[in-house]
Structure formats: structure tokens, C-alpha cells
Amino acid sequence: MLPISLFREKPEVILADHDKRGISRDSVYEVIRLDGEWKAALHEMEQSRRQRNIAAKGIAAAKKSDDKEESNRIMAEVKNLGSQISELDEKAKSLANQRDTLRMRIPNILHDSVPEGVDESENTQHSMHGEKPVFEFEPKVHNELIEQNKWVELERAAKIAGSRFFFLKGDLARMELALQTFAIDFLGERGFTLVQPPVMMNREAYEGVTDLNDFETVMYGVEPDKLYMIATSEHPLTAMFMDEVIEPSLLPIKMVGVSPCFRREVGAHGLSDRGIWRVHQFTKIEQIIISHPDDSWSHHEDLLTNCTDLWDALGLHYEVVNICTGDMGTVAARKYDLEAWLPGAKAYKEIVSCSNCTDYQANRLRMRYRTPDGNAAVHTLNSTAVATSRALVAIIEQNQMEDGRVRIPEALQPLMGGKKVLDPCNF
RNA sequence: GCGGUCAUCGCAUAGCCUGGCCAUUGCGCCGGAUUGCUAAUCCGGUGGGUCUACCCACGAGGGUUCGAAUCCCUCUGAUCGCGCCA
Structure with missing residues (x-):
């Protein structure tokens, strides 16, 4: 606001x-x-x-x-x-x-550097990372690979919960946990404190952090308690300091959140969304910074650097894009996305979103810091580190072998008992 | 679930019983002065608003009253005891 x-x-x-x-x-x-x-x-x-x-x-x-x-x-x-x-x-x-x-519905003021454009087709490239993998066979799309290896159960999940839910099994489930540990350790070394949030929030706190339209299209409501399932740990971790005056000496507050994320995905359909690319529940490791207004733009660059270093360490090929005026949401003043190359789908697709929300959320949540001339709003920033379902898709498509098995990124091997290849599940 | 106690916008506190002038004090923080050596002392400031005056603010919302931090009701949260569960 x-x-x-x-x-x-x-x-x-x-x-x-x-x-x-x-x-x-x-x-x-x-x-x-x-x-x-x-x-x-x-x-x-x-x-x-x-x-x-x-x-x-x-x-x-x-x-x-x-x-x-x-x-x-x-x-x-x-x-x-x-x-x-x-x-x-x-x-x-x-x-x-x-x-x-x-x-409340008027969007944040965009940063001067945001490129002008009507929609996502006019986002500009910021940088390119890693090398596009070359295959001596026709690479498969991830939904074929997870089916062949029996790593994911979509139909049985649909039976008990609904479509777009999934069971994750065997080596792929194990790699999901390794990804979480890897990202948390990686950010821990860079001064981010691990925080596990509540996965439900009340309406008042939620209105402080999100676009109001999200209540209809994104969030699950929990009746009769009038709570909402979180769509990302960004929401509870940012709202955590609602109605507080923060001592300037505590800034910046850097947190790495880990939580399941719940999204209704109303209106999302299509062939490209098959498999586990777009699902109702996934785990995400998120970077959050509560910052002094003077420092937020440099923190924004730091968040992006953390992401690129982390994804480089996983050995993946992706590009960073600068989101244009027409594609920016209500809350962010500037946003970078990381888009991973999916050789099966033959497209770059979004895996990370890195935003500086300036004082927009802080104004709604009344999150201030003390200054000599009274209290002023802090800035809030957030960035995906790893959304595990999408990271898994990128890894299995880029690291697939001709027989359909998948090489485990070297960085994750120590976290999986030295295993180098994901084996199929036996049921 | 039931009952008691509590909630003062940096933190901690007084005021409430018995409604009425100015919401008290300490710590912290900021600014200034002074003495000077790892600091002390003194002064001022430190909730919000259309910011000298005026209005609002004592967890939230209602009520009683000419007038509510103070009395009454509802709600939320904390805490203690009992119950229930592990």
C-alpha cells in the first residue's frame, strides 16, 4: 500500500x-x-x-x-x-x-530500471548461466520420466485429494529432501537464519502481504476458522513483524524459510502444465530480508546473486530475466525471474522469482523502524531459493540419460549417501 | 473444554478499587551541553493525525455517562490451575 x-x-x-x-x-x-x-x-x-x-x-x-x-x-x-x-x-x-x-488495490511504484512492456513476452534478458545440455537422443519431458521411473503418483493422489496433488516416491523423494537441506545450508552460510513458519494465517495479516485478488485465485480458505493456507513462506515470514517497531540495529533481518506452499491454481490448464510443474502443494525454500530503505536495492542484488550461485552449484542451465512493467504484479517494485531450460519441453520456464517490495507490504503491516525523526516503514524483499517441485523437473529433464534414469547433481550427492544416479521406484 | 489473573505501540512499569486538571516513572535509543581518555554527568526529545494551538490513542469492538485507561458486555491473545490427550 x-x-x-x-x-x-x-x-x-x-x-x-x-x-x-x-x-x-x-x-x-x-x-x-x-x-x-x-x-x-x-x-x-x-x-x-x-x-x-x-x-x-x-x-x-x-x-x-x-x-x-x-x-x-x-x-x-x-x-x-x-x-x-x-x-x-x-x-x-x-x-x-x-x-x-x-x-489497497493501487500497485507499488516501479523502479526506474524496470523495462517497459505489455506482457511477459517483453521481459528482457539479464544474464545467461551454464551451458545448454546436448543430448544424443531425443530428450523426454519430465512427466514421461517420472512415470517411467514411478517416482510420482498423480492418479492415486487425485483419488484421495484431487488433481494436481501428488505422491513423491523413492529416490526422487529423497532428492527433494536433499535439495531442501542443500539450499538451507547454502543460505545459512550466507547469514540467513532458518525459520519454519505457521502454514495458516488469518485474513488481516494476509491482506498485508498479498495482492487482494489472490484470495479468490490462489489461497485455500480453511473454514470455519477463517484461516488461509500459505501460498509461500514469504507471507508468514514477512507478516511476522506486523505492528512492530524494529530497532535499526537489528536490520537487516535475513531469514531462510522452509514450508509447504498451497495454491489453488484457479484457471490453470494446458498440456504444458502436466506432471508436477504446476501443483497445489509443494515445498519451497525462500529467502526473506527485512531491510533499511537505503539498503534494499543492494540487498535485492544480493538475493539474486545467492540464487544464481545456488543454481550454478546445481550445475543447471538457466537465464535470468528482468520483469517488465506489464508483467509486474501489484506488490513488487522490481523483479527478476530465473527460468530454467527444459530440454524435453524445449522452453525456458520460471523456477525462481526475486522481488524487492520496498515499503509496500511494510505500510500495510505497519512494520517500522526507529529514526531520529520518528518511525518509518522498513523495506521487505523476498526471493525463491528453491521450489522443490520445479527444481526436480529442471534437474530430471537436464540430467536425463538415454535409459530414462537421471544423474544426481554433484552438490547433492553427499546428501544422498554418495549416490550418483536416481534409480526407478519398485512400485 | 472450564475457572482465575493479566494486556499501557522500543522494553519494563504507575494510575483502575473510589470516573473529571497534565497517562507516571525507570531503562534503551536520538539530539545537545559539559568534563575530558575505553566513559561519566546534566538538559531536551522519543505513539498517531491537517503535528506550537486542537483532536485521537491505555489489546480489539460495543455499552453506560455531560465526561471512561478507570464501570459493564463481547471478542482476541498471554499466563496459571483443573480437565482431556500424548
Whole structure:
């Protein structure tokens, strides 16, 4: 959420951002209009309250000097001031509410470096890593490989839970755990503290971290408790500091989160989404930084470096893309994606998303740090380290052998008892 | 689940019983002054708002009242005891 002061003092910044994104300016003007009306209503109410306070003091003084007449006179005078105040208060609250409901939907201000573009086809390449693997046979797509090796059970999972859920079995399940350990250790060495979060959150905290449309399309609601299953550990780890004033000496706070992630994936269909590429539940290791505003852009680069170093260590070929204005979501000010080469699918596809959300989430969550001139919003950053289901897909497609078995990346071998190749599952 | 106690926006606290002027004090932090050697002492600041005045804020939301941190109700969270489970 953008601070209301920005609408009052520099609306041109927001308007220019809307133009860059190619979205209508109307709601910005509407927020400004509602804010003006709210100010007027608030002022009116404050005047009534002031009258009441003066009267109350008069009564107190009169009672002290035992002047019954005077106190009764004032009491009669302000008898219905109370109902007037609550009316005006309700009006002001309703206006503030309308203003902020609208303001919650206004996206973050993009960083100047974000390339202009209409949709994901206009994202620009940032860098290319590793070498495209060459095969002396026709490489298979991952859903063929997992089926042939019996590493994944989609139909049995559908029977007990629904489509897009899966059982992970045998060596592939073991490699999933190795990936988790590898990523956690890797980031631990770079100063990130491991945190395991709750996997459900209440509505208020959740509204602080996500695009509001996600409540319809992404999150599972848990009834009757009015909770939501987390779509990523970014959400609980960021919201963790809701309503807090953080001592500047504690910044930056660097965490590596590990959790299952739950996504409804409403409207997602298609041949390219078969297998375990797009599923309702997967495990993700996530980097989170809560930072001083002055440092967030350098931390953003650090997060990307951590990702590229980690994925380089796994020996995979991928590219980094710079997300353009039209493809950026509501919350991030700047975003890099890592897209791994899938030789079976013959495409680069998203495996990592690395964002600087600046003060957008912090404003919603009232997460501040202490400064000499009062409290100011912190910046929040997040980046995937490894989403295991997608990492597995990239690994098995890039490391597949002619017989359908898969070489284990060297970095993971020590975590799998020295094993070098994933063997098929026996049932 | 049941019952008791509690909740003061950096942390910790007073005020509540018995409603009324200014929400107290300590620590921490920031700024300044002064003396000077790993620091001490003194002064000021340190919740929010259309920020000298004024209004709001004592977990959240309601109620009583001319007036609520204070009295009443509901909710949330913490904590202790009992129950239940491991």
C-alpha cells in the first residue's frame, strides 16, 4: 500500500507509474477525492469533540466548587453533542474506509530500471548461466520420466485429494529432501537464519502481504476458522513483524524459510502444465530480508546473486530475466525471474522469482523502524531459493540419460549417501 | 473444554478499587551541553493525525455517562490451575 502522503504531496509519481503500467488513472483520482472529503469530515468531528471536552472540563470545575446550577446548565447544553459526534465519526470512518479499500488495490511504484512492456513476452534478458545440455537422443519431458521411473503418483493422489496433488516416491523423494537441506545450508552460510513458519494465517495479516485478488485465485480458505493456507513462506515470514517497531540495529533481518506452499491454481490448464510443474502443494525454500530503505536495492542484488550461485552449484542451465512493467504484479517494485531450460519441453520456464517490495507490504503491516525523526516503514524483499517441485523437473529433464534414469547433481550427492544416479521406484 | 489473573505501540512499569486538571516513572535509543581518555554527568526529545494551538490513542469492538485507561458486555491473545490427550 502506498502511503497517503504520496497521494497528497506527489500524486504525479503515482499517475506516471500508472501510465507506465498501462492502467487507468481513475482510482488514483478517486483516492485523492475521498481523502479530501475525509479530511473535511474529520475536521468537523474534531470541532464537536473539542466543544465536548471544553464542556466536560466546565462541569468538572463547577462540581468541584459545588455550583450545581452551572453544572446542570452545561450538561443540558451538551446533551446531544454525543450523538452528533458519533454521527460525524461514522461518516469520517466510512470515508477513510472507502479511501483505503481503493488504496489497497493501487500497485507499488516501479523502479526506474524496470523495462517497459505489455506482457511477459517483453521481459528482457539479464544474464545467461551454464551451458545448454546436448543430448544424443531425443530428450523426454519430465512427466514421461517420472512415470517411467514411478517416482510420482498423480492418479492415486487425485483419488484421495484431487488433481494436481501428488505422491513423491523413492529416490526422487529423497532428492527433494536433499535439495531442501542443500539450499538451507547454502543460505545459512550466507547469514540467513532458518525459520519454519505457521502454514495458516488469518485474513488481516494476509491482506498485508498479498495482492487482494489472490484470495479468490490462489489461497485455500480453511473454514470455519477463517484461516488461509500459505501460498509461500514469504507471507508468514514477512507478516511476522506486523505492528512492530524494529530497532535499526537489528536490520537487516535475513531469514531462510522452509514450508509447504498451497495454491489453488484457479484457471490453470494446458498440456504444458502436466506432471508436477504446476501443483497445489509443494515445498519451497525462500529467502526473506527485512531491510533499511537505503539498503534494499543492494540487498535485492544480493538475493539474486545467492540464487544464481545456488543454481550454478546445481550445475543447471538457466537465464535470468528482468520483469517488465506489464508483467509486474501489484506488490513488487522490481523483479527478476530465473527460468530454467527444459530440454524435453524445449522452453525456458520460471523456477525462481526475486522481488524487492520496498515499503509496500511494510505500510500495510505497519512494520517500522526507529529514526531520529520518528518511525518509518522498513523495506521487505523476498526471493525463491528453491521450489522443490520445479527444481526436480529442471534437474530430471537436464540430467536425463538415454535409459530414462537421471544423474544426481554433484552438490547433492553427499546428501544422498554418495549416490550418483536416481534409480526407478519398485512400485 | 472450564475457572482465575493479566494486556499501557522500543522494553519494563504507575494510575483502575473510589470516573473529571497534565497517562507516571525507570531503562534503551536520538539530539545537545559539559568534563575530558575505553566513559561519566546534566538538559531536551522519543505513539498517531491537517503535528506550537486542537483532536485521537491505555489489546480489539460495543455499552453506560455531560465526561471512561478507570464501570459493564463481547471478542482476541498471554499466563496459571483443573480437565482431556500424548
